[in-house]
Amino acid sequence: MSSSSTTTTTTRLLMLKASDGVTFEVEEAVATKLGAINNMVEEEGSEDLICLPNVNGKFLGMVLEWCKKHANNNTNSDKGNDEVNKWWDKEFVMDLDQNTLYHLLMAADYLSGTELVDLLTEKVASMIRGKKVEEIRETFKIKSDFLPGQEEEIRKKNSWAFE
């Protein structure tokens, strides 16, 4: 087998089309970090264009950026790679605003990007941990829908957590 033929077979390119029509050309090894795409590739075999009507181009781009970093880091498998991935993950989620975080999480979940869902849910959890109720509502723009008295009752029953 010549070296040129191996490179052409291993770098199959997929076209991913987002809900707003934006398309991305990505290597199969990158896109299959996403479980949903991995399944589609296995099922449909030769089909190189994949439509993703539930994901907007901006967020698909970010998801693929994450996949690409992790796919690249995984190929040169050194033991330092875990550290690199960790550091990069930290950077990736550091300054995400709630809007982006929400849409990324929805996109990652829809695409079955298990590791990315893990990363993003941990980020959200860290935004809730140790916060007061009002702070949580403000951070995530949640309006209380309790009837008068209901919230007080919950607080009273669990007074230890509100002291």
Place this chain on the structure above:
Amino acid sequence: MRFSRENHLGTEESTGSMLIKNVSQQEKEEEEDDYFDHLPDAILLVIFNKILDAKSLVRCRSVSKRFNSLIPQVEAIFLPLPRKIPLRKPTSNTLSAKHFKNLLNNFIPKSIRFLQSIVSINKPRPKNARDLLYYSPNEALKGFKEMKSLHLELPCPSGEVGLAGNDESFVKWKAEFGTNLQSCVILGANSIQRETLPKNDNLNKENDNRNCESAQPVLADQELKMRIVWMISSLIAASARHYLLKRIIADFPDLRNVVISDENKRGKLYVGEEKLAELRTNSGNDESSVALESSLERSIIPDLGMKLWYVPQLELPGSGCVIKGATLVVIRPLDHGVMNGKKGSMDDGDLLGDGFDGNEEENAILGEAVREMIKMKKTYVMEMTSF
């Protein structure tokens, strides 16, 4: 629209302006939206299961109706035992305050406190330490009926010390329980110091040889007494936690694994799924021991076999530490079969791996210490009757 991969993944600037339009439109549409109400329950639960901290989770219940209905389904909880503000009068929901205070005193063995007060000069204990009140774990955890995994952290009101300082004696233990004690490993030292080890290899080798090969190191009476105090107080602390555990699991049928640690990361009790099931089946079977345990406020310790390793000065090149009076104790019940049958370091090795409570740095030091010591000859083998 059709862009090449370069535009999107490579150079952000070139696509930035085109994408901004999309995003700003979208943001306007969703500005008033409650993003979290669009997340499916399954994802919200994944998030809640990562919070761990019980206090934060309980607070979440009063955020919204939906949060309130999902929180009770959370399966993984970390609870640092919450302090009770003394001004409030005790409610019927809490354990009898006096009773629980006694129980807590057992977690922090007095003898260790006593030792600490001798060896640590600069850390006075808060005067009112004994007057602090705590909620019972069952009270704080009552909203998590479906909990599967619990990590309870007990408070240490006295000013204890850890690995950080110098010239301080140091004890850590970890214990595994089922119905009874399965194993307990204790690592103790007169001091752990960070040191640049001298480069003179020959000299070190001579010292090493003297330590581990030629004459067995002998513990002076006073030193041996101190080690026995370490063992007994660690065992008492572990058995008090086990007693508390039995009261907790009765209220939580789905609970599969429990860790009970303490604020100062001194000791860690672990009960896994299999042993927890065993404990549930056997708990309360023996009425006389139930009565005795409730008077002791701890579980009864079975007859024990102990192996003790002692190294007067243990040098750890890996972590750059010198441990003085390094002591490793492996304790198992006599009827466990291990002491009589397949003795050996392989078997102990399974126990020792890791699992002391503490940060990564501490664990690296302790791990290295244990690996070094287990290679050497045991200094003592002892037996201890049930207490």
